[in-house]
Amino acid sequence: MATENKNLSEYDKNSVPDARNFRFGIVVAEWNETITEGLYNGAFAALIENQVPAQNIIRWNVPGSFELIYGAKKMLQTQNVDAVIVIGCVIQGQTKHFDFVCEGVTQGIKDLNVQTDIPVIFCVLTDNTMQQSIDRSGGIHGNKGTEAAIAAIKMAFIRQQAS
Numbered sequence: 656m657a658t659e660n661k662n663l664s665e666y667d668k669n670s671v672p673d674a675r676n677f678r679f680g681i682v683v684a685e686w687n688e689t690i691t692e693g694l695y696n697g698a699f700a701a702l703i704e705n706q707v708p709a710q711n712i713i714r715w716n717v718p719g720s721f722e723l724i725y726g727a728k729k730m731l732q733t734q735n736v737d738a739v740i741v742i743g744c745v746i747q748g749q750t751k752h753f754d755f756v757c758e759g760v761t762q763g764i765k766d767l768n769v770q771t772d773i774p775v776i777f778c779v780l781t782d783n784t785m786q787q788s789i790d791r792s793g794g795i796h797g798n799k800g801t802e803a804a805i806a807a808i809k810m811a812f813i814r815q816q817a818s
């Protein structure tokens with residue numbers, strides 16, 4: 656439930672800041688598309704539920720999770736957003752590719768958070784099986800996209816208050 660924004664030191668962790676004037680970018684990987692669409696739908700619905708106008712939500716697609724870094728960087732540079740959410744799903748296979756993609760995207764998004772002023776929220780599932788990803792993208796373990804959207808609102812608010 657959105658409440659009137661207070662300053663940072665008064666903030667209650669259980670409430671979600673007023674998000675109606677924020678703009679969000681969402682970068683979505685096309686690999687494991689059924690999962691990333693579920694995560695996107697959860698994130699989009701949570702932003703709308705918190706009064707973010709639909710036209711303030713900018714979605715871009717990229718091929719795979721590794722490309723989320725570049726997609727987020729260009730989103731930050733060109734779209735005047737208050738926070739970016741990156742959405743991907745990497746599932747363990749027979750080769751070491753899983754480790755390289757997970758390591759690359761995690762470090763890349765971390766670097767963006769260190770180097771730029773706009774928060775980038777990490778919504779990349781790194782699971783052993785497809786079922787684990789199904790369970791976390793709108794299944795029995797909820798939707799990590801929803802959690803990412805709430806994190807994005809909170810971080811946009813922190814940036815605004817700390818500017």
Ligand code: DLZ
Nearest residue numbers: 684686718719720721743744745746752
């Ligand atoms: C190549 C690859 C593999 C094997 N697995 C996944 C995956 O599970 N999830 C994902 O998002 N992307 C995967 N990719 C694609 C890489 O992220 C990337 O798109 C390619 O290596 C091209 O840079």
